[in-house]
Amino acid sequence: NAGVMQNPRHLVRRRGQEARLRCSPMKGHSHVYWYRQLPEEGLKFMVYLQKENIIDESGMPKERFSAEFPKEGPSILRIQQVVRGDSAAYFCASSPAGTQTSGITSTDTQYFGPGTRLTVL
Amino acid sequence: AQSVTQLGSHVSVSEGALVLLRCNYSSSVPPYLFWYVQYPNQGLQLLLKYTSAATLVKGINGFEAEFKKSETSFHLTKPSAHMSDAAEYFCAVSDHGSSNTGKLIFGQGTTLQVKP
Numbered sequence: 001n002a003g004v005m006q007n008p009r010h011l012v013r014r015r016g017q018e019a020r021l022r023c024s025p026m027k028g029h030s031h032v033y034w035y036r037q038l039p040e041e042g043l044k045f046m047v048y049l050q051k052e053n054i055i056d057e058s059g060m061p062k063e064r065f066s067a068e069f070p071k072e073g074p075s076i077l078r079i080q081q082v083v084r085g086d087s088a089a090y091f092c093a094s095s096p097a098g099t100q101t102s103g104i105t106s107t108d109t110q111y112f113g114p115g116t117r118l119t120v121l
Numbered sequence: 122a123q124s125v126t127q128l129g130s131h132v133s134v135s136e137g138a139l140v141l142l143r144c145n146y147s148s149s150v151p152p153y154l155f156w157y158v159q160y161p162n163q164g165l166q167l168l169l170k171y172t173s174a175a176t177l178v179k180g181i182n183g184f185e186a187e188f189k190k191s192e193t194s195f196h197l198t199k200p201s202a203h204m205s206d207a208a209e210y211f212c213a214v215s216d217h218g219s220s221n222t223g224k225l226i227f228g229q230g231t232t233l234q235v236k237p
Contacts, residue, residue, distance in 0.1 A: 004164070033224060042211060043165075045224040056222040091164055095223070110225060112157070112164040 002027065004094050004113035005074075012119045013082045021077040021116045025094030032075045033110060034067060037089040046090075049075060082120045091115045123148045123214045127228035135236050140199040142231050144186075144212030147193065153215035154195045155225065156186055160208045168210075171195060182206070207235045 005024040013019050025032050034046040045059040049069035060067070064082075069075040079086055093110035128143040146152055153172045157165040169180025176188040186197045195212060209232050213225040 006164075031223075035225075035227075042227040042229045043225075045216075045226065048222050048224055056224060059224075093165075093225075108223075109155075109167055109170060110223075112166070114164040117162075 004092060004111050006090075006092055006113035006116050008116060009114060010117050010119070012121065014121050015083055016081050019079040019082050019086070019118055021079075021090050021092075021118070023075040023077070023092035023094075023113060025075070025092075026111055029094035029096050029111075031095045032069050033093045033095075034075075034077050035091045035093065037091065037115075039088070043091065046077070079118075082118075084120045087118055087120045089115045089117045123152065123216050123226050125212050125214050125226055125228040127210075127212050127231050129231055130229060131232045131234065133234040133236060134202045136204055137201050140184075140197070140202045140206065140233065142197040142210050142212075142233065144195045144197065144228060145193050146195060146212075146214050148214060154186075154188065155213045155215070156180065156184070156195075156197050157211045157213065158208050159211065159230075165211065168197070202233075202235045204235050204237065207233055209233070 004026055007022050030051050032049045035043040036046055037043045047060050047067045048056040052071050064080045066078045091112050093112045095108045095110045124147045126145045134140055151173055155170045156168040158168050159165050168184050169178045171178050171188045179185045184199045186195050188195050209230050211230050212228040216224045
């Protein structure tokens with residue numbers, strides 16, 4: 001069973017360009033979380049998605065950042081008009097279940113991908 | 122709201138010595154707690170998790186952690202350090218309180234150095 005896949009592993013962009021980060025969850029997982037790790041900082045939650053739904057985007061910057069998880073294909077984290085402060089490692093994690101429809105949070109483990117290291121010149 | 126504090130951003134031990142990495146949490150609900158390890162330029166790998174079952178949790182690679190409610194702690198230990206344990210370690214709590222999304226709230230991380 002392949003793990004969580006992220007691509008590209010390294011991405012270099014110039015200021016003002018767009019960055020697209022892709023995450024393919026583990027087989028059978030329908031819940032995706034994105035986290036950002038800034039230099040010398042821990043990981044910070046950005047967004048939680050289920051197929052075709054954004055469940056929690058409380059950690060996303062208000063502007064330039066967006067995320068999607070379509071019915072088919074990987075989850076995409078998109079950063080428009082990148083700035084140097086966006087340079088970081090971006091990790092996605094998948095789990096079989098997050099918040100159940102009943103509102104009871106699953107204790108399922110989140111499995112992390114290898115990350116995409118974004119450098120903005 | 123949940124939060125996690127890891128005491129000591131850098132810990133150095135000799136090979137064969139006890140490893141102790143400290144983690145304290147704050148949570149308004151019974152917490153779900155995790156320890157992850159990150160090797161250089163890699164993603165996070167789960168070491169162990171506590172989800173309100175046994176308070177002493179055993180994980181991979183000889184690590185274990187004990188949940189102590191009275192001390193709001195979840196310290197990670199390993200009896201004998203190995204060179205391959207050198208990495209960064211993150212303690213995390215799952216947010217299943219008000220937002221109830223299961224997102225992880227991480228501590229700042231502790232870098233473990235193992236000296237020969």
